[in-house]
Amino acid sequence: MRILALESSCDETAAAVVEDGRKVLSSVIASQVEEHKLYGGVVPEIASRRHCEAVVPVTEQALEQAGMTLSEVDAIAVTYAPGLIGALLVGVNFAKGLCMASGKPLIPVHHLRSHIAANYLTSPELTPSFLCLVVSGGHTHLVEVRDYTDLRVLGQTRDDAAGEAFDKAARAMGLPYPGGIELDRRAEQGNEKAFRLPHPRVDGAPLDFSFSGLKTAVINLLHNAKQRGEEINLTDLMASYRKAVVDCLEENTVKAMEQTGSQKLVIAGGVSANRLLRRRLQSVSDKRHWQFYCPEIRYCGDNAAMVGAQAYYEYQAGHTAGLDLNAKPELSIS
Numbered sequence: 001m002r003i004l005a006l007e008s009s010c011d012e013t014a015a016a017v018v019e020d021g022r023k024v025l026s027s028v029i030a031s032q033v034e035e036h037k038l039y040g041g042v043v044p045e046i047a048s049r050r051h052c053e054a055v056v057p058v059t060e061q062a063l064e065q066a067g068m069t070l071s072e073v074d075a076i077a078v079t080y081a082p083g084l085i086g087a088l089l090v091g092v093n094f095a096k097g098l099c100m101a102s103g104k105p106l107i108p109v110h111h112l113r114s115h116i117a118a119n120y121l122t123s124p125e126l127t128p129s130f131l132c133l134v135v136s137g138g139h140t141h142l143v144e145v146r147d148y149t150d151l152r153v154l155g156q157t158r159d160d161a162a163g164e165a166f167d168k169a170a171r172a173m174g175l176p177y178p179g180g181i182e183l184d185r186r187a188e189q190g191n192e193k194a195f196r197l198p199h200p201r202v203d204g205a206p207l208d209f210s211f212s213g214l215k216t217a218v219i220n221l222l223h224n225a226k227q228r229g230e231e232i233n234l235t236d237l238m239a240s241y242r243k244a245v246v247d248c249l250e251e252n253t254v255k256a257m258e259q260t261g262s263q264k265l266v267i268a269g270g271v272s273a274n275r276l277l278r279r280r281l282q283s284v285s286d287k288r289h290w291q292f293y294c295p296e297i298r299y300c301g302d303n304a305a306m307v308g309a310q311a312y313y314e315y316q317a318g319h320t321a322g323l324d325l326n327a328k329p330e331l332s333i334s
């Protein structure tokens with residue numbers, strides 16, 4: 001089964017053709033990041049307008065690269081939640097138009113389920129059940145994936161998402177949006193023991209996360225140093241901050257693995273590209289004899305191939321939508 005998939009939940013307009021949930025026939029991404037950089041973050045109205053301009057050429061390219069016409073695909077999938085509402089609506093409405101014109105079935109896909117499904121593209125042998133740490137710009141979840149469409153949230157962030165925590169701290173340290181990527185790169189050269197930072201925990205909810213206190217600690221540290229006229233080694237601060245975030249992510253992930261008794265650990269989302277996170281979870285998995293899976297870097301951030309992967313399993317489960325499908329800014333993954 002060949003699915004044409006569309007993604008427009010944030011600042012990437014993407015289209016892909018995926019066969020049987022596992023084989024990518026094409027994947028095209030138009031990123032708006034350079035434009036949002038000017039404002040230090042994603043500007044929702046600009047995002048919607050750019051999706052509007054990009055959605056047709058990106059879809060045409062995806063079909064062309066797959067060597068197919070619209071009439072040759074078997075279904076059309078689209079990210080319908082969660083995300084920026086004006087951005088989601090562009091993809092949802094365009095997908096509905098394609099379905100109306102072609103008579104193909106419409107498959108609505110949850111964005112975080114897609115991030116998890118990026119792993120099915122990279123690791124053909126991976127099948128549920130498994131535990132997944134989903135870390136993106138907007139979400140941080142520990143999810144028990146019992147089956148492809150049967151998921152249960154075990155823990156989540158109470159405030160900032162991991163990607164947001166990286167981006168906000170990076171911004172305070174003078175890096176342009178989205179600073180998480182550059183902070184990770186520069187942190188490789190720093191001393192992660194140079195600064196002692198808090199490791200926030202959530203009382204009574206051992207699998208939940210809280211990153212806002214950690215971010216505030218770094219902002220205060222920078223502010224105080226500036227007032228005293230002291231020089232701070234930013235590379236060391238980046239390394240120490242990255243370590244503190246990854247310590248929190250690893251600690252709760254290990255607890256969730258122990259609690260569920262799972263032998264397979266998976267990571268997903270933009271922050272799953274983080275070098276330290278990948279090394280640390282690989283190392284703990286080796287020690288505990290767990291299988292560890294992470295997406296290829298090109299499938300960590302937003303893309304439509306992952307939407308096509310999850311859509312295949314949604315379709316198998318009978319999850320299709322009518323042409324009255326609406327977008328939702330928020331929706332639970334389960």
Ligand code: KG4
Binds near residue numbers: 162302
């Ligand atoms: O999943 P994603 O592409 O978009 C959302 O669905 O939110 O995630 C984007 C986030 C951004 O916050 C970005 O800074 C972060 O992923 N990110 C990273 C790295 N690469 C991307 N954060 C830390 N280290 C990285 N290497």
Ligand code: ZN
Binds near residue numbers: 111115136301
């Ligand atoms: Zn995403």
